[in-house]
Amino acid sequence: MGTITRAAATGVEVRLEHLRRVFAGVVALDELSLTLAPGELVALLGPSGCGKTTALRLVAGLDEVTSGKVLFGGTDVTTLGANRRDVGMVFQAYSLFPHMTARQNVAFGLQMRRVDEQERKRRADAMLELVGLSGFADRYAHQLSGGQQQRVALARALAIQPKVLLLDEPLSALDAKVRGRLRDEIRRVQLEVGITTLFVTHDQEEALAIADRVGVMNKGRLEQLGPPTTIYTRPATPFVAEFVGLTNRIEGDVKGGEVIVRGTRLPLVRPDTPDGQAVALVRPEAVSLGSDGDAGGDAGGGPLVGTVIAVAFLGATSRVTVDLGDVIVLAQMPTSQASAHPAGSRVRLTLRPDPVLIARDETAAAEA
Amino acid sequence: MTRSRRIRLQALRFVIFALAAAFFLVPIGAMFEFSTRGIGINSARTFSAWAAIPSTPELATAITVSLELALITSLLMLGLLLPTMVWVRLRLPRLNRIVEFICLMPLTVPAIALVVGIKPLYIWISLNFTDSILALSFAYLILVLPYAYRSLDAGLAAIDLKILTEAARSLGAGWGTVMLRVVVPNMPTAILNASLLSASLVLGEYTFANLLNYENLQVAIQYVSLVSAGTSIAVAVASLLFAFVLLMILSFAGGRLQVRSPGQRA
Amino acid sequence: MTAAGNPAFNAAARPLGGGRRLPLTWLGVVPFFIYVGIFLLLPTTIIVAGSLVGPDGSISLSNFDGINRPFMFKSFVNSIEISTISAVLGAIFGALLAYAVATGDPKGFLRRSVMSAAGVVAQFGGVTLTFAFVATIGTEGIVYLWLQQHGIEMYPNGVWFFDLPGLTLIYLYFQIPLMVLVFIPALDGIRPQWREATESLGGSGWHYWRYVAGPLLFPSFLGCTLLLFANAFSAYATAAALLTQGGVILPLQVQALLTSETGSSSPGLAKALALAMVAVVLVVMSLYALLQRRTSQWLR
Structure with missing residues (x-):
């Protein structure tokens, strides 16, 4: 197992250049520039309304930039729609299609790519095994716990072998115990697949524990970007000092x-x-x-x-x-x-x- | 949502709302227009049909009678249904399903079918007790049961009935006091809701009255239309507007007190 | 048989009642049960029992033979037809309107107004509603006359308005709002994440409707269509006001039997018809409840 997933372990560089998004006169994201090295996991951390989710949605193509560029492996994808960007996305909660089984959910992206049925099933089952849910392929969302649902969502996002993995507060709807376990699980899978990942959260403990680098955001701006230890021990701004720790x-x-x-x-x-x-x-x-x-x-x-x-x-x-x-x-x-x-x-x-x-x-x- | 899709969606919504507005508003307007037509082809607008309403005795009586029916039905509904629902919840919870089933039963028995079974009953009532049209209230109570039950049910679900009554009882309140001073004041919206729904249903009722040979507002409008179309249409517009105002009051009063969105934004 | 005269009954009753009388608690619900017993359960019993009693007083199914008569059968077919057409059209247009409402601000003025108005109009019917359409597209109606002045004749092949097509059109006036009321909860249950997930997995707008939103909404849509069918099937007042010819649809047959001499000569037939109507509505409503339960698991 893991061969097909590791085969995709060629993470690409993801570059955000001067990203700016204005909603009806309100600046939600102001000149965000950030480069993720291939296979790196960067967490964007900040209070609600700081622009971190906006940044993620711009990378996903679910929202359109006011100005700036998004590049995957040097290719400009700024004008591509979400369905042509090859991004895997895990949402906060309730994103599984409720009328499909776990396997059908995971296979959905492959179905969109016209992969034949045999291959779809094989790859979906392999992905479910990767996230530790082999026995749950035929369950529907309402038959799975919150943590299991998020594992399926992760498997679904990775099944299409995306260039980038985007996680939008994937743990915030879970209880504390499950949250810690699933956080480590996500990191394990991410390292195994070697995919470049952007992780958005408002939970500093989560960000510091999972990320290679943490970007702290406030009022649409990136206040500081650095490894977790640096963010914690040498905060660059008073905001970072007070928000983290x-x-x-x-x-x-x-x-x-x-x-x-x-x-x-x-x-x-x-x-x-x-x-x-x-x-x-x-x-x-x-x-x-x-x-x-x-x-x-x-x-x-x-x-x-x-x-x-x-x-x-x-x-x-x-x-x-x-x-x-x-x-x-x-x-x-x-x-x-x-x-x-x-x-x-x-x-x-x-x-x-x-x-x-x-x-x-x-x-x-x-x-x- | 991307910009182009948002624009397309807004355009689609605009078209749908425009068509719906035309389909639903033009007939009401047309009815009003019709009621203000003069006799001749090119005669001027006139409100003579409206002016004739009070001087048409049949209509005046029917309006009064229908309003009385609406009031009596609402009071009967509150007097019978509310105490029963409270009592069942507090003391006989195992009857809850049965009461609900009975209250929703009229939804599966069309009024036109029910009237077949209820007619012998009303012949017997008019022979032995009274031939007053107000006896129709009993049959109307059946028609409003499902709607009244649902809104009272929603109201009772929103308050902690058991704790409220236990608190009141422990302070020495009798059951009557509990109903009037504790339960009723805590669910004003649901009670208003149930009453106005009942009233508007009764004001628009035709089937029972017509087939049981009583003359309520809707039956009278039909009779008068054979003689003077303009006047009966004027009454129809008026009664429609009245029902509309009743239900608008209800939904806006209700909407303010129970803002509950179905949690699609977690 | 009286309980007192039957020792076996007494013996059986004792352990059950524990030797006590009926608990006082039950007195609280007695008025309600007496009332529904007289005005709801008794009439229902009269219908069921009456339909099974033949002209000679014996128990038989002969009353149901009356439904087989050609004119009776025709009205049955007419009723099914008009209910089906008005339900399907009402469901389609109603779903579109509901979609337009559901995609707007959930607490906005537009939504609240439309929902309030739908609540009123869904109950609308009878003489008043018929007048409204007569005043609009009747042969003296404002829209008819206006079109005529502009050289468009609405009824080149005869006036269909006072016939079943006209009735179907009028039914839409309360069917569409009813659809909006009952279908909106399903639309509200659709989460924006599902569209976004579809997009990020490579699906287009078409894919979203074909594989996600469509299958999710279909059971509810079908269920609501059934509810609309039952609603039209039961409607009487509007047809009575519009159709000049009697007995065209089932409710009018029931009316004819209740008010005319022929009715009093065969009292069982009216009851058999009523029972047939109840049976149809019951089946349809049960299917509706079944589909709603399925949907509620998905769209919470």
């Missing part, structure tokens, strides 16, 4: 390319930030805890002294919530360290001098 917002003073947060000097990602009051964005991982007594604690509480109010056990790491009196700060650390600070204990915080970003707007600063 958890972030503490702590007030401080910007002075000469640094920010002074409660007595601790932290370098800035952008040293050209003007001086003045600002809100620094600090990752929980950059916060470590020590017992208050260690530092000969003054009873009034120093600038970074507070009380532990909750400890959330996450497995290997734990997240500790500390009340500093005027602000709540999260700290994340190995569970072994966290267990030294049960709820109610006094702690002193230390901030690791990683470069930090400053929160975007005045209103955010005011409410912090």
